Amino acid sequence: MSSAVSSSAVKQQDRVSLYNLSDITKTMESGGIRFQLSVPHLNIARGEKIAIIAESGCGKSTLLDMLAFISQPTTSDQFEFYPSALTDPVEVDRYWQNNDQNSISDLRKSHIGYVMQIGGLLPFLTVRENINLSRDVLGLPDDGTAVELAQKLHISSHLKKLPGNLSLGERQRVAICRALAHNPSVVIADEPTASLDPFSADIVLKMFVDLVEELGTTLILASHSWQYVKRFGLRRLSQESRRDSTTRTMFTTIKG
Amino acid sequence: MFLSIPGIFKLALKNYLHDWQSSSGLVLALASILGPMMIVFGIKYGVISGMITNLVEEPRNREITAVYSGRYSEQWFEELGKLPSADFLVPRTRRIAATIDLKSSSAPRILHTELIPTKRRDPLLPKIVIPENSDDWLIVSESAARKLAVNTGDSIDASISRRYRGKLERVHLTLRIAAIAPIHAFERDGAFASVSLLQAVEAYRDGLAVEAFGWEGDQRDIPVNFTGFRLFARSIYDVADLKRWFNEQGIEVSTRFHEISTVQRMNENLTTIYWAIAVIGLVGFSMALGASLWVDIERKRKELSVLRLVGYSTMDITCFPLIQSMLTALLGWVLAVIFFHLVAAIINYLMLSELQEGRQVCYLSIEHYFQSFLLTCGAAFLVTLTAGLRYANIEPAEGLRDR
Ligand SMILES: Nc1ncnc2c1ncn2[C@@H]1O[C@H](COP(=O)(O)OP(=O)(O)OP(=O)(O)O)[C@@H](O)[C@H]1O
Ligand SMILES: [Mg+2]
Numbered sequence: 001m002s003s004a005v006s007s008s009a010v011k012q013q014d015r016v017s018l019y020n021l022s023d024i025t026k027t028m029e030s031g032g033i034r035f036q037l038s039v040p041h042l043n044i045a046r047g048e049k050i051a052i053i054a055e056s057g058c059g060k061s062t063l064l065d066m067l068a069f070i071s072q073p074t075t076s077d078q079f080e081f082y083p084s085a086l087t088d089p090v091e092v093d094r095y096w097q098n099n100d101q102n103s104i105s106d107l108r109k110s111h112i113g114y115v116m117q118i119g120g121l122l123p124f125l126t127v128r129e130n131i132n133l134s135r136d137v138l139g140l141p142d143d144g145t146a147v148e149l150a151q152k153l154h155i156s157s158h159l160k161k162l163p164g165n166l167s168l169g170e171r172q173r174v175a176i177c178r179a180l181a182h183n184p185s186v187v188i189a190d191e192p193t194a195s196l197d198p199f200s201a202d203i204v205l206k207m208f209v210d211l212v213e214e215l216g217t218t219l220i221l222a223s224h225s226w227q228y229v230k231r232f233g234l235r236r237l238s239q240e241s242r243r244d245s246t247t248r249t250m251f252t253t254i255k256g
Numbered sequence: 257m258f259l260s261i262p263g264i265f266k267l268a269l270k271n272y273l274h275d276w277q278s279s280s281g282l283v284l285a286l287a288s289i290l291g292p293m294m295i296v297f298g299i300k301y302g303v304i305s306g307m308i309t310n311l312v313e314e315p316r317n318r319e320i321t322a323v324y325s326g327r328y329s330e331q332w333f334e335e336l337g338k339l340p341s342a343d344f345l346v347p348r349t350r351r352i353a354a355t356i357d358l359k360s361s362s363a364p365r366i367l368h369t370e371l372i373p374t375k376r377r378d379p380l381l382p383k384i385v386i387p388e389n390s391d392d393w394l395i396v397s398e399s400a401a402r403k404l405a406v407n408t409g410d411s412i413d414a415s416i417s418r419r420y421r422g423k424l425e426r427v428h429l430t431l432r433i434a435a436i437a438p439i440h441a442f443e444r445d446g447a448f449a450s451v452s453l454l455q456a457v458e459a460y461r462d463g464l465a466v467e468a469f470g471w472e473g474d475q476r477d478i479p480v481n482f483t484g485f486r487l488f489a490r491s492i493y494d495v496a497d498l499k500r501w502f503n504e505q506g507i508e509v510s511t512r513f514h515e516i517s518t519v520q521r522m523n524e525n526l527t528t529i530y531w532a533i534a535v536i537g538l539v540g541f542s543m544a545l546g547a548s549l550w551v552d553i554e555r556k557r558k559e560l561s562v563l564r565l566v567g568y569s570t571m572d573i574t575c576f577p578l579i580q581s582m583l584t585a586l587l588g589w590v591l592a593v594i595f596f597h598l599v600a601a602i603i604n605y606l607m608l609s610e611l612q613e614g615r616q617v618c619y620l621s622i623e624h625y626f627q628s629f630l631l632t633c634g635a636a637f638l639v640t641l642t643a644g645l646r647y648a649n650i651e652p653a654e655g656l657r658d659r
Contacts, residue, residue, distance in 0.1 A: 109567020124274030
């Protein structure tokens with residue numbers, strides 16, 4: 001409850017933008033089937049906890065990839081990202097248009113933590129090294145953050161193992177630790193618990209959201225499941241999808 | 257923006273070691289292409305350079321001999337000696353007069369031997385110091401030394417006979433064996449001696465008095481015309497030049513010019529054939545190496561995508577496979593060199609009996625090792641760079657989820 005209060009407080013008082021998007025589309029086509037995601041407007045404030053709840057194939061991952069700067073919008077009117085509360089926004093779509101990969105990867109390594117639905121760990125690094133990867137790329141030393149995060153997610157006994165020797169749920173927790181280890185502005189999680197059984201899924205997600213709240217990190221979570229919205233006090237983005245059979249296109253609109 | 261070289265190097269190395277099976281597979285594949293190529297090159301190089309060395313080192317290949325005897329003045333010798341193509345030149349006296357009878361204390365037989373004029377730096381007598389300013393010595397041929405049972409430093413009795421004023425006369429002189437000539441320098445019974453000694457022998461036979469040796473006879477001046485010469489060109493490539501000079505003078509000479517040019521032509525042809533094979537091999541090598549490295553990068557797409565996801569730069573991502581393929585190139589090359597040495601040692605051992613001492617059928621020079629290393633790294637670098645850049649240009653999101 002307290003978190004719901006604080007997030008509404010953010011909304012009403014000085015709402016500090018993190019993302020500010022308008023008229024973004026992403027079109028993909030394969031095998032004669034088209035998919036188009038439209039984002040008429042999307043504004044996400046710092047510290048918010050966002051949920052994208054939609055069925056499979058509706059474009060959740062597509063949106064998250066754009067928000068994580070690993071996928072280029074097909075068309076865009078405005079795609080602003082605020083690296084800090086005090087600075088001017090950067091126009092990420094300009095970077096894409098200029099193919100400025102270095103600026104994009106700089107932005108990504110400093111500000112984004114990404115948890116994939118499955119995988120995303122390097123099989124040749126130990127758990128500890130995998131967690132520290134997001135710090136290494138920034139040149140940050142191993143200051144014990146990795147161990148601390150691992151303790152919070154109950155995987156500290158596995159720090160020396162390779163990911164191949166962990167259960168799926170444990171691997172997801174390693175991925176969560178890595179996404180948070182460099183203290184990013186936003187952690188983006190694409191159905192982080194979808195590969196787990198419902199019981200473990202609940203436990204892992206609970207630990208994840210608690211941790212995010214504790215750190216004050218912005219969270220953007222994609223999920224099939226409605227129940228989490230209420231339970232974790234998430235703000236759900238509105239989403240609708242329709243199929244046009246004449247053009248064999250699936251349109252999805254996400255806004256909020 | 258900056259390239260985190262230590263970081264990406266460590267990651268690339270860890271990945272390389274973790275995937276040791278595929279890494280060593282690549283190294284072996286590379287070595288198995290490169291090794292045999294080095295063997296082929298080594299044999300070609302060894303055989304050709306052996307042939308060239310034989311050609312160049314065999315002094316007889318640069319010898320020029322007159323077909324008929326003539327009359328050559330001292331001035332003529334001076335002129336010939338000044339030609340840049342001429343290396344060693346001594347005059348010859350009449351062959352029929354250039355003989356001597358040798359008798360050693362350790363052998364019963366008197367040996368009738370040919371005399372061959374020589375002087376310092378005779379190509380047929382390498383490593384032998386030929387006395388100067390004295391005429392009381394001989395360098396006997398191997399066969400003569402054997403029959404006379406003499407050694408270097410021994411003294412020997414030499415005698416010359418002539419028919420003078422209807423009487424048979426003989427003079428004796430004691431000569432020192434300065435050295436024994438190597439077997440291929442002169443295969444019959446013979447002795448190398450100073451030009452003055454030969455001139456004296458010729459004069460004595462002609463019935464003249466030779467004061468220097470105290471031989472009596474007609475008191476006339478010893479003529480300084482020679483009937484022949486021993487001439488060696490500076491190198492096998494100078495033979496043609498000298499031959500031309502003689503032809504201009506109307507002197508017929510015989511040389512090994514044809515044999516030399518045959519080997520030279522053969523060398524050129526072999527080199528052409530070799531390069532054709534080498535180029536084909538090189539293209540095949542690059543393609544095989546390229547294909548394996550390309551497949552390797554494709555296999556590593558997932559890992560590379562994860563690196564991109566956490567924010568490693570395009571440069572880092574391109575370096576990751578580059579570091580690994582350089583490592584593959586280095587290890588593969590080292591392995592190929594080891595393989596080459598083993599096989600070359602076996603080949604050289606098997607061919608030992610066919611070869612002159614110190615020669616090898618299969619070997620490479622330092623430059624070849626260097627070149628093969630650069631070539632391997634270059635090919636690996638180009639392929640990996642192409643594959644890496646191609647990969648760096650696709651969207652990071654792609655390749656992240658496909659498996
Ligand atoms: N590379 C691609 N090329 C063409 N179409 C694609 C591509 N990737 C995804 N799609 C299509 O885009 C649509 C949205 O995909 P997306 O992965 O965003 O869905 P999702 O909501 O994340 O689904 P899920 O819940 O199953 O993960 C799907 O219909 C899919 O078929
Ligand atoms: Mg998805």
